[in-house]
Amino acid sequence: MMKETQLLKQTLHAVMNNYSSHSNDKYRPTWHLSPVAGLLNDPNGFIQFKGQYHLFYQWNPLACDHSNKFWGHWSSKDLVHWQHEPVALLPTEEFDKDGCFSGSAVNDDGQLVLIYTGNVMLGETEADRTAWQCIARQDSHGEFKKQPVIGQLEGYTGHIRDPKVWKENDLWYMVLAAQDLKLQGKVLLLESPDLENWTLKGEIAGSEFKKTGPFGYMWECPDLFRLDGHDVLISCPQGVTAQERRYLNMYQCGYLLGQLDYTTGDYPHSAFLELDHGHEFYAPQTTLAEDGRRLLVGWMGVPDQDEFSQPTLASGWIHMMSCPRELSIKEGKLYQLPVAELQELRSEHQHVKGEASTLPTFDVSSAELIVSTQGSFELNISNTLWLNCDEQGIILTRKSLSGEADEVRYWDQTVEKLQILLDRSSVEIFVNDGLGTLTSRYFPTSDPVLTFSGNASLEVDYWKLEPAPVTKI
Numbered sequence: 249m250m251k252e253t254q255l256l257k258q259t260l261h262a263v264m265n266n267y268s269s270h271s272n273d274k275y276r277p278t279w280h281l282s283p284v285a286g287l288l289n290d291p292n293g294f295i296q297f298k299g300q301y302h303l304f305y306q307w308n309p310l311a312c313d314h315s316n317k318f319w320g321h322w323s324s325k326d327l328v329h330w331q332h333e334p335v336a337l338l339p340t341e342e343f344d345k346d347g348c349f350s351g352s353a354v355n356d357d358g359q360l361v362l363i364y365t366g367n368v369m370l371g372e373t374e375a376d377r378t379a380w381q382c383i384a385r386q387d388s389h390g391e392f393k394k395q396p397v398i399g400q401l402e403g404y405t406g407h408i409r410d411p412k413v414w415k416e417n418d419l420w421y422m423v424l425a426a427q428d429l430k431l432q433g434k435v436l437l438l439e440s441p442d443l444e445n446w447t448l449k450g451e452i453a454g455s456e457f458k459k460t461g462p463f464g465y466m467w468e469c470p471d472l473f474r475l476d477g478h479d480v481l482i483s484c485p486q487g488v489t490a491q492e493r494r495y496l497n498m499y500q501c502g503y504l505l506g507q508l509d510y511t512t513g514d515y516p517h518s519a520f521l522e523l524d525h526g527h528e529f530y531a532p533q534t535t536l537a538e539d540g541r542r543l544l545v546g547w548m549g550v551p552d553q554d555e556f557s558q559p560t561l562a563s564g565w566i567h568m569m570s571c572p573r574e575l576s577i578k579e580g581k582l583y584q585l586p587v588a589e590l591q592e593l594r595s596e597h598q599h600v601k602g603e604a605s606t607l608p609t610f611d612v613s614s615a616e617l618i619v620s621t622q623g624s625f626e627l628n629i630s631n632t633l634w635l636n637c638d639e640q641g642i643i644l645t646r647k648s649l650s651g652e653a654d655e656v657r658y659w660d661q662t663v664e665k666l667q668i669l670l671d672r673s674s675v676e677i678f679v680n681d682g683l684g685t686l687t688s689r690y691f692p693t694s695d696p697v698l699t700f701s702g703n704a705s706l707e708v709d710y711w712k713l714e715p716a717p718v719t720k721i
């Protein structure tokens with residue numbers, strides 16, 4: 249209790265100190281989720297429970313770094329308007345003393361249960377660590393009661409984390425990120441009748457596994473789900489070598505399509521494909537909505553990637569979530585589109601048509617554009633972000649965060665349509681109805697204005713988007 253009180257006092261102080269910086273903060277999103285103070289990373293425990301959406305998040309309220317990890321908590325009725333909920337998990341116990349790390353949430357016969365990793369450092373070095381996989385059942389007062397259920401697994405280093413749990417045929421299943429003793433990243437499958445007693449069924453994917461060659465030392469934040477006839481495995485491999493036009497972020501985020509045999513634990517699957525092609529996208533988590541949609545939220549950040557060059561540090565916060573997206577699979581490719589609910593934010597509308605260079609400029613502080621295109625054009629946002637589009641695909645260039653050379657990302661297929669969502673310091677680009685996405689942060693020095701140039705023939709729908717602040721609803 250002492251530790252909890254101490255952490256809560258410090259949190260309150262951090263939030264109070266940061267309060268006054270909110271009003272003149274030009275990078276603070278107006279309708280995306282961001283931390284009131286401190287650092288946010290992975291989405292956790294995304295679930296629709298008794299009609300209400302819940303999104304938990306990795307949160308260090310005490311500083312803009314990765315030193316303390318709590319589970320913050322928001323809820324929403326419609327995925328657009330969110331409200332703060334009391335902090336769900338604090339690192340107060342021996343088994344989670346160095347962080348309540350990422351995990352998921354399930355509905356266990358009417359009770360909300362969180363499954364997370366208790367991070368425990370054993371010495372000075374990063375490698376000197378162990379992890380507990382824990383559950384936290386919500387009681388009738390809304391409190392989450394913590395309990396460690398899986399300890400160190402034999403045959404793996406202490407890098408074991410990020411349980412994602414779901415139910416299939418009356419049994420619980422978990423995918424878990426782990427590192428084997430040869431320091432290869434692996435995804436494990438476990439099974440349980442009751443969320444407390446777990447059996448390891450085996451490895452289902454990873455680096456140096458079956459047909460996959462060397463592909464990273466850790467596959468963080470796995471998520472396995474059924475969609476349109478496939479078992480999709482999303483994960484975030486660390487340690488993959490960059491190529492000329494792909495794997496360009498510090499760590500990767502992608503997916504495999506396969507068929508999981510729940511009896512044998514066999515998971516024959518396709519090769520890894522990147523889930524996003526922008527500068528910041530990591531650790532996404534999905535959930536099955538009550539209406540059958542598979543929804544995803546990602547972290548608009550990448551660990552160790554120029555995080556501390558971001559200018560929001562001066563305002564006492566860093567990072568934000570992506571917008572909620574709906575997933576589907578067509579012809580062996582995962583598609584993502586912003587959830588339809590977000591259209592509620594659309595206000596002032598303009599429809600323009602013509603050669604790119606003749607179109608008006610647009611205020612894109614908080615905006616949505618749908619662009620149908622034939623030919624080549626450039627889209628320049630306040631000389632900070634440039635999108636070049638031609639028949640080869642997209643080149644997305646961002647002014648470097650750390651003052652180095654511009655940072656370039658690619659999407660290499662013919663573009664017919666772009667849907668672009670902008671919110672102060674973020675851009676999410678959905679290509680050809682969601683076949684490709686590019687998600688990036690950018691930090692223009694003045695209010696962002698978008699200018700088209702080039703000779704493509706374009707048709708543009710533009711909407712200003714209304715703010716959706718996190719408030720008590």
Ligand code: FRU
Pocket residue numbers: 289290306317349350351365409410468469530531551
């Ligand atoms: C991914 C990650 C997870 C871990 C969490 C800690 O960004 O490193 O593997 O659980 O963040 O905050």
